[in-house]
Amino acid sequence: MQWETVIGLEVHVQLATRSKIFSGASTAFGAEPNTQACAVDLGLPGVLPVLNEQAVAMAVQFGLAVHAEIPEVSVFDRKNYFYPDLPKGYQTSQMYHPIVGAGDVEITLDDDTTKRIRIHHAHLEEDAGKSLHEDFHGMTGIDLNRAGTPLLEIVSEPDMRSAKEAAAYLKAIHSIVTYLGISDGNMAEGSMRCDVNVSVRPKGQEAFGTRAEIKNVNSFRFVERAIAFEVERQIELIEDGGKVVQETRLFDPERDETRSMRTKEEANDYRYFPCPDLLPVVLDQAYLDHLRSQLPELPADKRARFQNELGLSAYDANVLSASREMAEFFEEVHRVCGDAKQAANWVQGELSGALNRENLSIQNSPVSAQQLGELISRVLDDTINGKAAKQVFQALWNGQGESADAVIEAKGLKQVTDTGAIEAMIDQVIAESPAQVAQYRDSEPEKRGKMIGYFVGQVMKASRGTANPQQVNGLLKEKLDALL
Ligand code: ADP
Ligand code: MG
Secondary structure (H helix, E strand, C coil), X not given: CCEEEEEEEEEEEECCCCECCCCCCECCCCCCCCCCCCHHHHCCCCCCCCCCHHHHHHHHHHHHHCCCCCCCEECCEEEECCCCCCCCCEEEECCXXXXXXXXXXXXXXXXXXXXXEEEEEEEEEECCCEEECCCCCCCCEEECCCCCCEEEEEEECCCECCHHHXXXXXXXXXXXXXXXXXXXXXXXXXXXXXXXXXXXXXCCCXXXXXXXXXXXXXXXXXXXXXXHHHHHHHHHHHHCCCCCCCEEEEEECCCCEEEEEEEHHHCCCCCCEECCCXXXXXXXXXXXXXXXXXXXXXXXXXXXXXXXXXXXXXXXHHHHHCCHHHHHHHHHHHHHHCCHHHHHHHHHHHHHHHHHHCCCCHHHCCCCHHHHXXXXXXXXXXXXXXXXXXXXXXXXXXXXXCCHHHHHHHHCCCCECCHHHHHHHHHHHHHXXXXXXXXXXXXXXHHHHHHHHHHHHHHHHHCCCCECHHHHHHHHHHHHHHCC
């Protein structure tokens, strides 16, 4: 039997507001436990929430970025449940009238094809506090700093058909929210987490199978691994004559498996009702138009422009538009050197390699976009050859010079294109290598091309890497062949 996987994601994005969604307490990450939760976040009697306007603006910007309908009216509801990290006894969320309606997102797959994933809706809600199980032997610590942090929950339609598509979707959401600057997207700090809904059905069947929901998966890699495990579990279960039950499961990265948390029967009845303390949110057209006018160029548009206007391959366009910082760096390099392909090669090659080696993000690159652009210009105008360019890059990386020109000057890396000078070096190398010359002369003509490499190496060495390699090659061949 052939099986098809069906996946829908609920992505929680912490919005990058300075204060909480309903209070003035700070949202900064990493503070001492319980120093950033105020009476409103704790739900003490007599307090009233005040909606953070910035959270609304950020949610709407997201909606506009995914081509969603933005309803004129949205409403906050109380989702009632008891948990130690939720002292209010309810989470303020949006159940029936979310702030963002149906939209869609374009994802890019490994073979550089694209696919549209529909978004069902996105709603605003508050985050809960955190239960800490380590360091509290036999007890649980409660840190309420996170309570009241604004969350945008983005609910997809069950449109994904593989773990790879799910990861690509999560990456697309990550890149949209970071382009918009509405979240720092830091998954390690919990700024983006997702619940993964997975089911399987026989290939060709239209009706969906029963799904399991895997809670709180917090990395791209874990999303793929959790789905891979879950798909296998469900298929095995069905093929052994069993039935998938609708339940909530937990992914355990240590064991690489999902485990049941609770089944549908044990599910909470949240008794949703409109929050009496908050007014409905009413947005007018002028407000939407204003926010629309502030949208930056988004990843999908950038990707298309890099391909169509700059002539980059789909692969390059995709890599370079994945993050806003990467895209802006590349665009600056391109602006300085004027050659998109070279700019793309250097940013993805030498620069990304060095950044990865030292575990640096592109914002912290020791070589600036301006410096890299100038360096590429010097290759393009033949001031230096490719080999010297790598030396210049390394020098700039190590802070041994302000600019490519300064490094070229200081290290004497200017390319030697003077035929006379190159010929003199060649004559010397030939004079000092009688054995190799004899070998060259005695080889079959078709093997000589290969042997020339030795001489090229020697001449390049003699020039300390500055000779023009094409000229060296051509002149060497002439001179050696003259000796035959
Ligand atoms: P609930 O109301 O129980 O939260 P929803 O209908 O809102 O359920 O769906 C929650 C998420 O589960 C959505 O992202 C949706 O795409 C996904 N989903 C729904 N049905 C399936 C299914 N059969 N297989 C996989 N994902 C599903
Ligand atoms: Mg749901």
